[in-house]
Amino acid sequence: MSKINTLEDLNKAAKRGLEAIIPSKTKIMVGMGTSGIASGAQAVYDALAEEIKKRKLDIILSKTGAMGMDCIEPLIDVVQPNKPRLAYSKMTAKKVPEVIDQIVKGAINGNKPAYRMDEEEFICLNENKPYLKGPVPKDLEGIPKIKEVNFYKKQMKLATRNCGMINYESIDEYIAKGGYISLFKALTKMKPEEIIEEIIASGLRGRGGGGFPAGVKWQTCRRAHGDIKYVICNGDEGDPGAYMDRSVMEVDPHSVIEGMIIGAFAIGSGQGFIYVRNEYPLAVANLQRAINQAREYGFLGKNILNSGFDFDLKISKGAGAFVCGESTALMTSLEGKAGEPRAKYIHTVEHGLWDRPSNLNNVETWANVPAIISRGAKWFSSIGCKNNSGTKVFCLVGKINNIGMVEVPMGIPLKEIIYDIGGGIPGGKKYKAVQTGGPSGGCLPDNLINISVDFDSLWEAGSMMGSGGMIVMDETTCMVDIARYFIDFLEFESCGKCVPCREGVQRMNEILQDICNGKGKKGDVELLESMAQGIVDVALCALGSTAPNPVLSTLKYFRDEYVAHVRDKKCPAGVCKALIRFSISEEKCTGCGVCLKKCPTECISGEKKKTHVIDQTKCIKCGVCKESCKFDAIIVE
């Protein structure tokens, strides 16, 4: 690889990349992000490689990431000349020979693709490139287009524009998608102030959760006194159930890198850091490869694109502390000290890393930057809703049919995410709540199902956007138990620096545990409430001051469940073991004996075809009987 100095050089790389994206021979792409690998994509990849070798086929095998629909992985995408791109879901190594047969023969039999793509969107170039010229072959007409699949219909992919679309090991494919064109534009045609103006005008708000206008932050950092300034990418994604940033770092690392170089040029920074949690080994490896490639092409280093601008990037790995996702704790950790937050009365854009002006944005924020620079602020601000431009990436997990990563325009009604994209609640159960914003976010009840999903509406409702976790809960979820779970997580993750978070969250956890264990006392709920308010007021950092949110939001919307636990000693959702009792309905029990066989403590007795009985003294309330009963005869109360 040689350095890229001119637009012509860049176009040459783009041409190479495009030939790889839409090649003149067959290509099979395997979704090899962490979600794919966890579902068994490595075995599929190996089987494909072996089969191709065995049959001496001229097929390109490449690695891409997940486009988001994690529930149908492992996924392979087949690109053949003048044919739509076809996605085969839930692949196994066993299915590989059959699928290869199909590909070679060009006929669909047995393995039906999940969807097809007739063209591919090139967001940064504002154009679609077709996979085929002419009409779709007759036998493929019945396969839905990707935009006809409910999961993708209402999505709009900006920050995750390249996820699942390109080979994540190839910088040329990234360039072909319009990558580094924004960098070229920024460094050769724009002044730093103009870039900042563009970002301000775009209305881009920090996607890490705070929602602070990114451009204003950049401007303050540019204006801050100091010769040495830093730009930092926060890749310390720690919310349970959230993996948006991981996906972007793993499968489209260049979008983050390009965003950071543009930001650094605008701010006047010569050194950047990407702080990634060490639990993301693939993200670390792919980012490092991408950084090396960017250096070889001259996008990092001295005199980038002959502009006289010098900038380099370094990866720093986090050691597994949730609090390091907080900006000041992250900077303390970067300095080589234990990750503890500091007071933010003087902002980090003025006194941050090593006391120097430091601009920190999260992965998704940085990944949006190249798209904004290439397409313009006007385009970006036309997407989304008032004061919330653009899109937001969420991870839809929990009691939902379509588990996966979704990117939607800001302001979309929550209902559309849950039901249209997510496909609703499995097993015919009733929707109860969704937890947004990670552990320190809040739970939104079903009467807020039409809420506009944007920074301000979520905040007003007592929750928050956070980085984008969305945990869906159904009627079998106990909201007191959920609050206890998150408070327990936050107690474990408290750094312990300030008293209210270290001691207070621990005390709240003890009270919640008592309530769930049937030992709740009169006054506990009120005490929890007053402690929560106190901790919000007095904790040192954002982790501490938002730690009581799970309790505050569940109290706001599900207070009756707390009352049932404390006063009536009942768990309405049938979750808290100390408060529930299993029995068998005389009416419904057929005496089939299944529960009797499954019960681990042998506490169920009864003759065949007669109502069975549970011995309450031996029952451990594991729920196996309820799960195994086909006649819904197990009563939990």
Added chain:
Amino acid sequence: MKVGEMVNFIIDGKKVEAEEGATVLQVARANNIAIPTLCCHESVAPSGACRLCVVEVKKGKRTRIVTSCLYPVDEGIVVDTKTERVLNVRKLVMQLLMARCPESDVLKDMAKEMGVEPQPAFHPETDKGKCVLCRLCVKACEDVVGVNAIGLAGRGKKKAVGPPYMEDSKTCIGCGACAYICPTEHILMESTNGKRKIWGRTFKMQACDKCGRYFAPVDQLKFISDKTGTPMSELAVCISCK
């Protein structure tokens, strides 16, 4: 605004003038306004760990609770050190600390002064001693003495102060700065018969060449000698005899 410039603001209804860069706590104390603190000491930089010194600050339209030990004074702010909200959060912090260190007389006295009773719903801890994790000892050892013999280990409720791996520290010089600065008398230091015990180690004390009084650990004098180049013989005289 340049450092050294004066700013005007209001604290507890009183108009005051203070140098820019000063903290609210410093100005409050200069104006005889009492604010309780545990983790603030003039020898080391404030950390904002104990949260007892909170006050309410109105800046523009925004009113919020801040830690006075860290919050820099600013033109036009209105500081209130005793609002209901402030007293409520101080009460919570005090009750949490009393549950952590039920044996601490210092905390009991402070609570009495603040009119705070222990919260019966908090089960008192038994294994934390009197340590409130104010980190003054660690900062004194690090920033004032400069030996870094003790530090903070673990996180959350498992966080604790001590030498690395809670083993005997090789770098400790037995100076006792940590024990002197500890606000709750948690750090034990015993000096008897020419020996000093601290952090599980026993240090030999230097007897004064003139009066014979044991006045400092030999290791501390060696440390000073190494650092300043003063011969040990010159350091073997106590301050009273110098």
